[in-house]
Amino acid sequence: MERSNKYRRFNYSQSVYDEVDESRFQRIQFLSGHSDIVLDRQDFQLCGPNNLNYDKQLLLSPENWHQIIINHHGKLTKTQILSALNKITNDAKFIPVKYQAGKFQDNFFIINQFQAMELLFENCLTFKVDNYSYDLTVKLAVSHAHNRQINPTHQINIAITRYINQMRDQKLDLSNFSQQSKELMELEFSLSNEFNFEIFCKQIVEQLKEEEKIITMLVLSNNGIQYLRPLKHFANHPTLITISLRKNLISSISEFKYLQPLQLKHLSIASNPFVTGDFTIINEQIMVMLPTIEHTDLKVTHQYNIENPSNVVEEIIRSTDIDDKFKAEFPKREFVKTYWNKVVIEHNKKFDGQKVLDEMFWKFFEDDLFYPCYYVSGLTEDSFMLYMNFDPLNILIQNNLQMIFEENKQILKFRLHLKCGLFKHDQVKWNELIPKVINNRITASTLNLRNFKNDPELKDIVVNLSTNKGINYVLTCALNQKPDIIEIDLSQNNLEKTSDLGILKQFSKLVSLNLSENQIETLKDFPQNLQIYEIKMEQNPICDKFMSKQHYSAMFYVKTFKNLCPKLQFIDGKKIDKTLNIVHLQNHLVTPKAYMTVLGFIEFFFKNFESREKRELLTALYSKDSILSVNDDRNKKQIFGGQVKISDHYASLPEYEHDFVNFTVDSPLFCPKIERNSILKFCVPKFLVTVTGVFREKENKEKFFAFSRTFFLEKDRNGTGRATGTLSNTFYFEISNEIFNYEIVRDEKIKNKAFKNQQATDGEIESKFINDTVAERFEENLELLKQTILMKPEWCKRFLEEANGDFWTAVNYFNEFFERDLLRNEDFLFYDEIKNNKEATSNSRN
């Protein structure tokens, strides 16, 4: 099922609800801070394909929220659904709110869009995808609207205003508008709907006028735009001369006639469905339609000028020219260094240029230095230049200028143009340029080769470090320039085999090696006895292997590297523990979904527990069935049953301070919903959390206690929401069991370290996230976020950057993306493990 591959949410320990769970919809919460939609109206009207009579009053009233449920039976993706619905509602404003995806049904809310609603009814509450028909269920007037709730049109206006205020150089960049705008996080605003696009364009023109700003360039790339008529509004904004419409869904060139009233000079139109065939013809058509256009982005650029003196004739060799005699004689030829030779890849659009190169590297040129220069992609052919690389030419000839792709048996043909141009001194010379760039990458005793292949200076050369020769050439260059390098960063270089790294042993002073973000799958032939202290291996396939269900053990991971490099002390930025070879992680949560709930609870509980005055707020967390047991270090055990006794006991305790900075939190069980297939068949949702840390009495700050406190929490049976504050935006939980052990700290190490980070921050949990410099804080938050949401670093970075470095906002963004199914499984760190789990589950179901 394609849906399950692409859009399954990250279900680590909990499954997606199987059918519409009424209780789930009691309150629709908004992370943007807008008031909840409360589904408290019992008198809503239920409509479906078999019941199309609706109460027009209900439909027309701007005061009503309507809920639309899509019965897709697990066969459609969210994108397919929204694109079908946008097609139906193309002539009306259509902005779904709070789209929630489910296994068999998705649903969203609509307000004040009666034309779109009427269009849905006119289509008999059905829609078609690939000739199959699907049903909608509509609940009219499920909730009363009020003005603190989200207003879709208003959100769009705010987003536009923000972009206008932030723009620079008269360039308004609205690429991927609906996904990039935080204001639209909880909406599905698609510009592929013509009416939506119309409101959008009108609003931009009006606001520009109001703010008295002008734009010369408008970027609308990647917005799913199909129709261009709405752009006519910009006729009122004559300064606009450049529009980018790249990566949209414009399928007919005739749409461009709507741009006639504008006085455009430049137009970017690549990557649209109508762009096929000869670029020259398309350009001509556009320019006939829009006479003011000077050029479009569809053109073949010639960045280099390789040409021959008139007396030299280039020799063109095709695969049909090759016979055995030719093959035998070719290696005997004498090549002249002063010429360029051109290799043309006749891919006829069947092969991707990057793929061709990748295959060529590992298949043909593993043992040769091979530096293609001036790589140019074309519609039917790609080509590159070779200078001084003669062996690759011979290899191509010996293979009959053909390459067969194993997987689909397709044959790719090459064409050689020998002596196609005279080498000139201002042209790129790889054997001088690469050593020069390496020299630039050496600072003090550090060699930073991160993402070497994309170095701007190497833009005219295709550099690949994933071959033995490729990496050895580069590292030898570095070794010749500076043999006493201490630190080498080889991250982001598509390295595959550690067996190619033998040369690292020649760096006798090497201490730190960064191999992260590569494609290393095996440690076979890893250079023996490297004397390094630190290694970084994050984000390599090999890590997934260790993390996969079969092998997962952090200790095994650490041990493996410790065996390879005996002096190792840090791995992936974490210190290796002396006795156990295990890296301690601060928190362990069984699923990232638990984060807000667990941390929310801990913050609420411990902050209030500290002060006598606030402690009574905790009473609401206990019920008559709660049990609390306390074990102190004199082995005295006390048991309290029920809310009253627990609260009395708390009232008798002195004031405390906790070292929040060094709390460790483990939540091994988190079931916020009842699941039929869960480990334990609970009556009510539960989660388990253990907190370990250090506290002291406020009146006696010299004496530290180490504690471990295990809470078993369950959903408040009365549903009265007695747990307020931080818990209110998650679930209403109460404590059913609590075990509290503590003892005096005797360990000197702990005594020395406890409460040391505390002074500045005065016991706030947030102090964990406060640090000296912004950059340090960002790094620290990033690390924490990685551990928390278990996503790959590029995502963590994205969330954190979006949140201006604020940890909690970043977590919020994550939750929002998670809810909206915007995250792919492979974006998570433990993708393979989940995949295995899922397979195991589906096997057991079968």
Add this chain to the structure above:
Amino acid sequence: MDPELKERINEAARIAEEFTKIYYDHIDKKKSTQRLYLDSALVVFNGNGVSGVEQIAKFHQELPSTEHTLTTLDAQPILDSAAGKSYLIQASGTVKYNNEKSQAFQQSFLITAHEQKWKIVTDTMRLQNSIYG
């Protein structure tokens, strides 16, 4: 205290004592821990998660030699009737790895009756000094 609750807590204490005796005996003598866990159990060892009974057994085999001594043990019944008989156990004490200096540790378990045997659902362990690791 309510006598019924008292009885249930006493029962929990008995079960916890029997259970931990077996558990630490298996760990310290390097017996396979496979049959102590539910298939889907989760061990969190100083923040490192290991799930699945086979991986857990392998994990325990990989540990250096251990010697656990308990100082406190506490247990409570889980009152949710649908959960079957389940208990929350929290133990603390000291542990020696490879006969080195002993260190304080805390451990909590959620155990449940499964086919007439006690099985661990979750097992969470922290070394006290790992807090400041």
